Amino acid sequence: MTFSPIFLRETDSTNTYCKMLAAENAPHGTAVIACRQTAGRGRLGRRFESPEGAGLYCSVLLREGFKAENVGLITPCAAVAAAKAIDRISGADSGIKWVNDIFLGGRKVCGILTEARLPDYIIIGIGINLLSVKESLPAELHSVASSIEDETGRRFTPKEMADVLLPFLAEELEHMESGAFLHEYRERSVIIGKDAEVHEGNRVYPVHVLGIDDDGKLVVETPDGVRTLHSGDVSVRFE
Numbered sequence: 564m565t566f567s568p569i570f571l572r573e574t575d576s577t578n579t580y581c582k583m584l585a586a587e588n589a590p591h592g593t594a595v596i597a598c599r600q601t602a603g604r605g606r607l608g609r610r611f612e613s614p615e616g617a618g619l620y621c622s623v624l625l626r627e628g629f630k631a632e633n634v635g636l637i638t639p640c641a642a643v644a645a646a647k648a649i650d651r652i653s654g655a656d657s658g659i660k661w662v663n664d665i666f667l668g669g670r671k672v673c674g675i676l677t678e679a680r681l682p683d684y685i686i687i688g689i690g691i692n693l694l695s696v697k698e699s700l701p702a703e704l705h706s707v708a709s710s711i712e713d714e715t716g717r718r719f720t721p722k723e724m725a726d727v728l729l730p731f732l733a734e735e736l737e738h739m740e741s742g743a744f745l746h747e748y749r750e751r752s753v754i755i756g757k758d759a760e761v762h763e764g765n766r767v768y769p770v771h772v773l774g775i776d777d778d779g780k781l782v783v784e785t786p787d788g789v790r791t792l793h794s795g796d797v798s799v800r801f802e
């Protein structure tokens with residue numbers, strides 16, 4: 564497949580815009596890219612800072628090529644594509660923090676928000692920080708968020724990043740059902756084997772991360788035994 568991108572100067576969220584296009588019967592492979600988002604969204608209701616021209620803010624619409632029961636594999640599969648694309652363009656060696664964060668130099672440079680209306684469509688939203696985020700981000704995010712420029716000293720435009728990302732994404736999604744990408748997903752994991760904290764609603768508890776299963780779920784050892792965590796419910800923090 565190939566993606567057909569629509570470029571916007573500004574929108575609230577490319578995921579929301581893509582959802583609107585989906586409701587108007589936009590075809591499989593539609594992609595929306597904006598220079599700026601006024602209300603970029605992250606997982607678990609968080610905000611995704613999206614200053615003008617400083618990142619790639621992109622959402623793609625899928626109408627085929629997935630089974631409803633495999634929808635949990637979409638985000639890990641897209642994460643492998645984004646990690647490969649970031650490495651290809653910048654020469655970096657990125658890691659993946661389950662489930663949807665791409666890390667460079669110990670900090671997050673990319674996040675993914677997948678939203679589905681099954682069985683009709685899935686929207687994958689990918690945000691990649693390209694240019695230095697130090698001035699545009701609140702100070703409390705400086706230790707956790709970074710950009711390709713901050714980590715490699717190289718500057719890329721959203722268009723240059725999209726031209727590398729979209730073919731990688733198409734290629735990975737094409738073979739998603741085989742599960743082969745999970746090997747690379749695990750290899751790139753920055754949390755397997757680490758001690759971490761799981762945040763589940765109001766509960767916070769310590770875990771040791773054992774691995775990622777074939778459904779893309781996180782397998783952890785908790786004080787009460789081994790548990791399998793679903794990405795919709797939890798976030799994981801580690802040192």
Ligand code: BTN
Binds near residue numbers: 577578
């Ligand atoms: C996260 O880090 O929790 C996910 C961030 C996803 C951000 C991207 S930017 C393009 C698309 N539009 C959005 O509103 N969110 C995603």
